[in-house]
Amino acid sequence: MTVTGTEERPGTGMRTPQRRSEGRLHPFSLLKRLMPSGLYWRSLIIIVAPMVLLQVVVTYVFLERHWQLVTERLSAKTVAEIAMLLDEFSENPTPFHAARISKRAGDHLGLPTAFLDGETLPDTPSSTGGLLADSLNDEIRERIARPYWINTTRQNRYVDIRIAYNGGVMRVLSPASQVYASNSHIFLVWMVGTSIVLIIVAVIFLRNQIRPIERLASAAESFGMGRDVERFRPQGASEVRRAAQAFVEMRDRIERQIEQRTAMLAGVSHDLRTPLTRFKLQLALLPDGPEIAELRDDIAEMEHMLEDYLEFARGHQGEPSVETDLAELIGEVRDDATRKGHNVKLDLHGDLTLPLRRNAFKRCLTNIIDNAGKYAPHVWVTAIRDAESDEDGSIDILVDDDGEGIPEEQLEEVFRPFYRLDAARNLDTGGTGLGLAIARDIARGHGGDITLARSPMGGLRAIIHLPV
Ligand SMILES: Nc1ncnc2c1ncn2[C@@H]1O[C@H](COP(=O)(O)OP(=O)(O)OP(=O)(O)O)[C@@H](O)[C@H]1O
Numbered sequence: 079m080t081v082t083g084t085e086e087r088p089g090t091g092m093r094t095p096q097r098r099s100e101g102r103l104h105p106f107s108l109l110k111r112l113m114p115s116g117l118y119w120r121s122l123i124i125i126v127a128p129m130v131l132l133q134v135v136v137t138y139v140f141l142e143r144h145w146q147l148v149t150e151r152l153s154a155k156t157v158a159e160i161a162m163l164l165d166e167f168s169e170n171p172t173p174f175h176a177a178r179i180s181k182r183a184g185d186h187l188g189l190p191t192a193f194l195d196g197e198t199l200p201d202t203p204s205s206t207g208g209l210l211a212d213s214l215n216d217e218i219r220e221r222i223a224r225p226y227w228i229n230t231t232r233q234n235r236y237v238d239i240r241i242a243y244n245g246g247v248m249r250v251l252s253p254a255s256q257v258y259a260s261n262s263h264i265f266l267v268w269m270v271g272t273s274i275v276l277i278i279v280a281v282i283f284l285r286n287q288i289r290p291i292e293r294l295a296s297a298a299e300s301f302g303m304g305r306d307v308e309r310f311r312p313q314g315a316s317e318v319r320r321a322a323q324a325f326v327e328m329r330d331r332i333e334r335q336i337e338q339r340t341a342m343l344a345g346v347s348h349d350l351r352t353p354l355t356r357f358k359l360q361l362a363l364l365p366d367g368p369e370i371a372e373l374r375d376d377i378a379e380m381e382h383m384l385e386d387y388l389e390f391a392r393g394h395q396g397e398p399s400v401e402t403d404l405a406e407l408i409g410e411v412r413d414d415a416t417r418k419g420h421n422v423k424l425d426l427h428g429d430l431t432l433p434l435r436r437n438a439f440k441r442c443l444t445n446i447i448d449n450a451g452k453y454a455p456h457v458w459v460t461a462i463r464d465a466e467s468d469e470d471g472s473i474d475i476l477v478d479d480d481g482e483g484i485p486e487e488q489l490e491e492v493f494r495p496f497y498r499l500d501a502a503r504n505l506d507t508g509g510t511g512l513g514l515a516i517a518r519d520i521a522r523g524h525g526g527d528i529t530l531a532r533s534p535m536g537g538l539r540a541i542i543h544l545p546v
């Protein structure tokens with residue numbers, strides 16, 4: 079249990095098993111923590127992750143190698159052409175011949191070429207590094223074996239290649255596309271574009287698949303909290319529909335069972351009430367006396383017990399859930415308790431509205447607060463909305479008193495129907511021992527629970543925990 083300050087936070091006790099497993103170190107705990115918990119995001123990752131992985135592998139392994147190979151071939155071809163032009167020129171190095179070669183190179187090879195007599199290679203360093211520069215360097219060294227200078231930064235989409243000959247420099251401005259495989263990004267654009275379209279389709283499709291599951295989950299949740307799930311229809315994939323159908327059948331079975339139980343007990347109680355009424359009538363005809371008074375008390379007690387029993391058996395079914403302001407409801411119960419002579423103080427925090435079966439829950443509160451008032455001189459009722467604990471938050475109602483309390487080992491026992499602590503304590507209080515059982519039944523019917531603990535005020539603390 080988590081302890082904040084001197085007071086124990088209510089409701090936390092119920093979730094201790096979960097807390098404990100969170101603390102344990104698990105080999106996959108990091109992966110688990112990183113993995114989103116929702117089915118929607120998990121399925122999306124299952125679809126998207128392989129797609130991205132495939133693209134990365136294709137791009138790196140296939141495209142990189144393809145690109146490298148094509149660039150090497152293209153630059154080898156260009157260097158071979160340059161070597162041929164240079165050979166041509168070396169055989170007859172006259173300006174006239176140079177002009178003819180330049181013209182042919184420009185016309186047929188698409189290589190603007192100039193033979194610059196008297197020029198020297200630039201002083202700036204020649205390009206190195208990178209796929210294009212490396213393959214050009216290799217090819218020129220191998221095929222031409224003369225001093226050279228290249229600039230592969232591709233200014234104006236041209237690669238500048240200069241080769242020294244005796245008395246001058248041959249300069250070739252090769253279009254980048256002739257030495258370099260550059261249009262592979264089109265392929266990437268197509269690939270990424272297609273995958274984006276695929277992902278969008280997957281997202282839409284997944285949404286539609288997961289919606290019926292979400293609907294089923296919230297229907298089951300609402301039913302567990304005692305709220306109406308009238309409009310629920312099985313939908314979606316066959317497995318989901320099967321689960322939904324099973325849920326609907328289960329709900330109907332539970333409702334039928336409760337109806338049967340109620341009908342039977344109502345019958346029994348009715349049958350018992352008739353002879354009781356007869357007793358009462360006969361007693362009224364008899365002369366007054368101490369024995370008669372005792373008999374009358376006994377009959378009154380039996381009637382009271384029958385009422386309680388019937389209430390317990392009837393449960394809280396049949397009453398619809400309505401949006402209720404708990405602060406107002408607690409106020410009403412306090413006023414009733416004050417009228418019975420109990421001393422009840424309230425301390426309410428935050429927004430306390432939630433859907434409730436109003437009458438049933440009022441009875442639950444009354445039972446707990448009346449108990450405290452009956453067995454102790456002072457009662458404190460605290461209600462807090464706890465936003466962090468559950469998904470949508472929860473409300474805890476604490477009922478503290480400064481009475482004798484209940485021994486630790488009996489804290490669970492007292493919830494059993496007809497269970498009361500030792501008779502000596504209860505001599506003058508009267509009661510059937512159904513109060514707590516009914517209260518817990520109602521709280522559980524709302525998806526919550528009631529637990530008992532020792533109160534900081536000295537007596538008993540009842541904690542009513544309600545999911546919102
Ligand atoms: N606040 C309390 N302080 C001390 N004992 C309590 C308190 N609340 C309940 N108990 C003990 O738990 C027993 C069971 O309580 P429960 O409300 O179920 O029955 P009851 O109050 O005896 O009868 P009734 O059916 O009229 O409520 C009580 O008999 C009492 O001994």
Ligand SMILES: [Mg+2]
Pocket residue numbers: 445448449509512513514
């Ligand atoms: Mg009681």
